Amino acid sequence: MELYKCTAHELHEKLLKKEISSVELTNSVCERIEAVEKDVNAYVTVECEQARAQAAKVDKMIADGEKPAPLAGIPGAIKDNISITGMRTTCSSRMLETFNPIYDAHVIKKLRGEETIFIGKTHLDEFAMGASTETSFFGPSRNPWNLDLVPGGSSGGSAAAIAAGEAIWSLGSDTGGSIRQPASFTGCVGMKPTYGRVSRYGCVAFASSLDQIGPITRDVKDAAIVLNTIAGVDANDSTSLPVEVPDFTKALRQDVKGMKIGLPKEYYGAGLDPKVDAVLRKAVADYEAMGAEIVEVSLPHTEYAVITYYIIAPAEASANLARFDGVRYGYRNLKAGSAPEMMTASRTEGFGAEVKKRIMLGTYVLSSGYYDAYYKKAMQVRTLIRRDFEEAFTKCDLLLAPTSPVVAYPLDGKMDPLAVYLLDVCTIPVNLAGLPGISVPAGFADGLPVGMQLIGRHLDEETILRAAYTFEQAHDYHKVMAPLGGK
Amino acid sequence: MKVTTKDVEYIAQLSRLTIPEGEMEKFTEQFNQILNYADILNKLDTTGIEPTANVLPLSNVLREDVAIEGVSQEVALANAPEAFEGGFKVPRVIE
Numbered sequence: 001m002e003l004y005k006c007t008a009h010e011l012h013e014k015l016l017k018k019e020i021s022s023v024e025l026t027n028s029v030c031e032r033i034e035a036v037e038k039d040v041n042a043y044v045t046v047e048c049e050q051a052r053a054q055a056a057k058v059d060k061m062i063a064d065g066e067k068p069a070p071l072a073g074i075p076g077a078i079k080d081n082i083s084i085t086g087m088r089t090t091c092s093s094r095m096l097e098t099f100n101p102i103y104d105a106h107v108i109k110k111l112r113g114e115e116t117i118f119i120g121k122t123h124l125d126e127f128a129m130g131a132s133t134e135t136s137f138f139g140p141s142r143n144p145w146n147l148d149l150v151p152g153g154s155s156g157g158s159a160a161a162i163a164a165g166e167a168i169w170s171l172g173s174d175t176g177g178s179i180r181q182p183a184s185f186t187g188c189v190g191m192k193p194t195y196g197r198v199s200r201y202g203c204v205a206f207a208s209s210l211d212q213i214g215p216i217t218r219d220v221k222d223a224a225i226v227l228n229t230i231a232g233v234d235a236n237d238s239t240s241l242p243v244e245v246p247d248f249t250k251a252l253r254q255d256v257k258g259m260k261i262g263l264p265k266e267y268y269g270a271g272l273d274p275k276v277d278a279v280l281r282k283a284v285a286d287y288e289a290m291g292a293e294i295v296e297v298s299l300p301h302t303e304y305a306v307i308t309y310y311i312i313a314p315a316e317a318s319a320n321l322a323r324f325d326g327v328r329y330g331y332r333n334l335k336a337g338s339a340p341e342m343m344t345a346s347r348t349e350g351f352g353a354e355v356k357k358r359i360m361l362g363t364y365v366l367s368s369g370y371y372d373a374y375y376k377k378a379m380q381v382r383t384l385i386r387r388d389f390e391e392a393f394t395k396c397d398l399l400l401a402p403t404s405p406v407v408a409y410p411l412d413g414k415m416d417p418l419a420v421y422l423l424d425v426c427t428i429p430v431n432l433a434g435l436p437g438i439s440v441p442a443g444f445a446d447g448l449p450v451g452m453q454l455i456g457r458h459l460d461e462e463t464i465l466r467a468a469y470t471f472e473q474a475h476d477y478h479k480v481m482a483p484l485g486g487k
Numbered sequence: 488m489k490v491t492t493k494d495v496e497y498i499a500q501l502s503r504l505t506i507p508e509g510e511m512e513k514f515t516e517q518f519n520q521i522l523n524y525a526d527i528l529n530k531l532d533t534t535g536i537e538p539t540a541n542v543l544p545l546s547n548v549l550r551e552d553v554a555i556e557g558v559s560q561e562v563a564l565a566n567a568p569e570a571f572e573g574g575f576k577v578p579r580v581i582e
Contacts, residue, residue, distance in 0.1 A: 100566060103558075196545075238545070239543055241545070304531065308528070329566035334568075334569075339577045351504070356506070359502050359504065364490070364518075364522075376538055379538030380536040382539040386539060417520070418521065
């Protein structure tokens with residue numbers, strides 16, 4: 001098999017046994033990028049020269065008898081809202097087209113410590129605000145399963161890169177489903193860790209109380225391996241949790257006997273594509289056959305989650321994106337005569353339409369006279385949504401739900417904006433409650449991948465990893481390569 | 488209609504943004520679509536419910552007050568659209 005198709009843990013074994021070199025592997029991935037990137041457009045920036053130099057360094061380390069870390073010498077793709085010094089970080093925005101970060105994100109520092117390889121930076125919806133990667137200033141990315149379809153988003157570039165063989169592992173960020181939903185649309189594994197499990201330092205902030213960095217990979221084991229490296233407290237992020245990080249690969253046992261899996265009935269309601277429903281029902285039956293106990297649970301405030309999110313996330317975004325004023329970094333209009341005019345012109349020209357809409361929505365819900373009716377109300381409903389989960393977890397160990405109620409849709413910009421927002425109904429509540437969630441390939445509907453979402457208790461990534469691993473190993477869905485058809 | 492084009496203009500001004508005249512109507516319509524949808528929240532009685540700003544059980548995360556090396560002037564200015572004598576240069580602020 002071509003090296004670019006392998007998982008990180010398979011390649012690590014090959015590197016250990018000296019069956020391959022990191023340079024060979026990196027060349028395989030770079031040649032694949034060369035061959036398919038014009039169709040997929042996963043990357044904002046590709047740095048094969050840097051990657052080859054790092055690969056040669058790792059090969060020398062191995063030749064000198066050093067034992068490589070699990071991700072050493074294995075090329076990964078990083079969502080372009082996570083800072084790496086030596087590569088620009090654009091957030092797929094004109095605002096940051098030429099921005100060069102002056103420090104590494106905490107997760108990047110940790111990954112560098114493992115001597116891994118960063119092969120490039122991937123597309124996102126501008127500033128991670130979207131679910132299709134269509135709003136990228138340099139985009140859009142395309143779905144490797146059918147190039148006429150969206151790869152999902154906002155981490156669509158990272159997911160597309162994994163599905164198309166343009167990287168071995170990747171990082172995304174998830175504010176309302178931005179790791180899990182593109183993983184679902186492209187047949188990858190995508191994990192949003194518990195809020196606070198991974199430091200957000202160096203990830204360009206969208207909605208600070210919701211954002212979380214996590215892996216998009218080819219299988220569950222790779223997701224656990226990447227999480228092992230990036231998790232842990234960081235003095236630079238006061239919201240990172242000072243708790244012990246387990247070895248997540250130890251949770252990967254093929255056993256769900258006696259596990260109680262809850263099916264939140266509201267997630268199987270109107271709007272769920274019957275073909276997606278059928279795939280999930282089959283998965284539920286498989287779990288039952290493997291010894292899990294299935295219970296129905298209720299999350300009664302689910303219908304309020306999307307609008308709660310579309311008040312809270314824009315409110316936080318309007319504050320976070322106030323820093324883009326054309327003064328210290330980012331795009332500047334050079335013609336404006338005064339400082340306030342320069343700021344307004346720079347922001348107007350530097351941001352795209354969706355980003356502007358959300359900044360203004362956030363400004364409105366925080367403004368005098370509307371704060372209580374919208375922002376405070378949404379924060380109260382957020383409490384009710386959290387309580388729903390707490391109540392459900394008294395009856396089960398984890399929840400099984402669709403990742404998205406639909407499969408990948410056409411890349412033609414014809415979807416109604418509110419209808420697109422509503423498609424995030426199965427992922428958004430998990431961010432509002434700060435819980436861990438993973439999307440795993442569960443089958444196909446009309447030849448397109450369908451993701452199954454497993455949601456765990458606060459800081460209990462291990463249970464969902466174990467359940468995900470057990471399901472994955474009993475099937476071959478994750479081994480099917482995207483055909484790069486369509487167009 | 489929750490907001491008019493005039494309201495949107497005001498919100499844009501607060502946000503330091505300009506909406507081009509040709510896009511104003513569509514923008515206002517999309518804005519209203521979301522705000523109208525937010526009406527469903529009024530079905531819920533939230534009297535006495537504590538708001539959640541953040542899900543973490545953490546507060547006042549502190550560290551020892553020790554000096555650490557900061558960013559050099561040169562590095563801090565590396566991405567400046569315009570710099571002048573070691574500072575960020577901006578157009579005139581006061582008339």
